[in-house]
Amino acid sequence: PFKLGPKIHNWDQQRAAWLAKYPHKRLTPQGRPNMILVTSSPPEPCPAATGDHFLLKSIKNKMDYCRLHMIEIYYNMAIMEMDDFWIKLPIIRKLMVSHPEAEWIWWMDSDAIFTDMTFDFPVEKYEGRNLVVHGWDKAVYEDKAWVGLNAGIFLLRNCQWSLDLLDMWAPLGEKYGNHKNEVGDFLSKELLGRPNFEVDDQAALVWVLYSKPELRPHVFLENSYHLHGWWVDLTAHFDEMITKYHPGDGGSKWPFITHFVGCKFCAGKYNSSSLERCYYEVERAFNLADNQVLKPYGYQHESLSSVDVKKVSDEVTHPLERLGIRLTD
Numbered sequence: 025p026f027k028l029g030p031k032i033h034n035w036d037q038q039r040a041a042w043l044a045k046y047p048h049k050r051l052t053p054q055g056r057p058n059m060i061l062v063t064s065s066p067p068e069p070c071p072a073a074t075g076d077h078f079l080l081k082s083i084k085n086k087m088d089y090c091r092l093h094m095i096e097i098y099y100n101m102a103i104m105e106m107d108d109f110w111i112k113l114p115i116i117r118k119l120m121v122s123h124p125e126a127e128w129i130w131w132m133d134s135d136a137i138f139t140d141m142t143f144d145f146p147v148e149k150y151e152g153r154n155l156v157v158h159g160w161d162k163a164v165y166e167d168k169a170w171v172g173l174n175a176g177i178f179l180l181r182n183c184q185w186s187l188d189l190l191d192m193w194a195p196l197g198e199k200y201g202n203h204k205n206e207v208g209d210f211l212s213k214e215l216l217g218r219p220n221f222e223v224d225d226q227a228a229l230v231w232v233l234y235s236k237p238e239l240r241p242h243v244f245l246e247n248s249y250h251l252h253g254w255w256v257d258l259t260a261h262f263d264e265m266i267t268k269y270h271p272g273d274g275g276s277k278w279p280f281i282t283h284f285v286g287c288k289f290c291a292g293k294y295n296s297s298s299l300e301r302c303y304y305e306v307e308r309a310f311n312l313a314d315n316q317v318l319k320p321y322g323y324q325h326e327s328l329s330s331v332d333v334k335k336v337s338d339e340v341t342h343p344l345e346r347l348g349i350r351l352t353d
C-alpha cells in the first residue's frame with residue numbers, strides 16, 4: 025500500500041534525545057509549547073485573479089493571528105507525495121520530523137479565516153491528547169457521520185502516535201494505492217451523509233477513528249468553541265454580534281475560526297452567484313478580524329464589507345503612556 029515515507033518506530037525517543045540536547049528550544053521565550061501553523065495553496069495562479077487576491081487576504085489573516093500568538097507559520101505551495109485535499113498529510117509529516125522543537129503542527133485550510141484574533145488556543149486543555157479537531161464524539165463514534173468532524177482545521181502533537189495516525193490515514197487516499205474508486209465507494213456506503221465521490225481526507229479520518237477505538241483516548245473532538253465554524257451559520261450574525269459582544273469568546277458569541285467550506289475560492293468551481301456571495305462574506309470575515317488588528321494603530325474599516333478604513337483615534341505625543349509607561353521628569 026501507499027506510504028508517506030519509511031516507517032519511523034521510535035520518534036518519541038528520537039525527539040526526546042534532540043530536546044535533551046537543545047533544552048532551550050523546548051518552549052517559546054514566553055514559556056509556551058512551540059507550534060507551527062501550516063496552510064497551503066496550489067503552485068499555479070488561480071483561474072481568476074480574484075482567487076489569488078482572497079488567498080492573499082487569507083494568508084495575511086493567518087500571519088496576523090500567528091504574530092499575535094507567537095506561532096510559527098509555514099506556507100506550502102508544493103505538491104509532494106499527495107495532491108488535492110490530501111496535500112496536508114505529507115507536509116504535516118515533514119514538518120514534524122524536521123522540527124523536533126515543535127510540539128504541535130496546526131493545519132488550516134486556505135478557506136478558513138480567524139475571526140477572533142484574541143482567542144488563545146487552550147493548549148493546557150489537551151494534555152494527553154494528540155489530535156484536536158472540531159467535531160462530536162457521538163457523530164463520529166456512533167453515527168459514523170461524514171460531517172461528524174471537520175478536517176479543514178486540526179492540530180497534531182509531534183509524537184509517534186501522530187506519525188502512526190498519518191500512516192493509517194494516508195493509504196486511504198485512493199489515487200496513491202491500487203484501488204481506483206473503491207475506497208470512495210466504500211466510504212459513501214459506510215458513512216452517514218457522504219455523497220459518492222473520490223475518497224477525501226475527512227471521510228478517511230472519520231473512518232479511521234471509527235474503526236480503531238484504541239485511538240480515541242488521544243483524540244479530542246472539540247465543540248466548546250469554533251475551531252471550525254460553518255460560514256453560512258456564522259456570517260449571518262456578524263452585524264448583530266459586533267453591536268452586542270466583544271472578541272475573546274471564540275464560540276457562539278464570537279467565532280474563533282470561520283470556515284468557507286464549499287467556496288473553492290481559488291478553483292472557482294461554484295457558479296458565479298454563489299462565488300460572489302462567498303467573496304462578499306470572506307471580505308466581511310477578514311475585515312472583522314482586521315478591525316481587531318488595526319485597533320492599536322487607530323483605524324477601523326468603514327464597515328464590515330468595506331476595504332476602506334477610517335481613523336478612530338488620534339496619535340499622541342507620548343504614545344507609551346497609553347500602555348502605562350510614564351517618564352518620571
Ligand code: UDP
Pocket residue numbers: 063064065066067100107108109111112132133134135176285286287288289
Ligand atoms: N490545497 C492546496 N492545493 C491544492 C488543493 C488544496 O494547497 O491543489 C489546500 C488548500 O489549503 C485547501 C485545502 O488543501 O484549503 C483543502 O482542500 P479542499 O479541496 O478540500 O478545499 P476546500 O474544501 O478547503 O475549499
Ligand code: MN
Pocket residue numbers: 133134135136176283284285286
Ligand atoms: Mn476548507
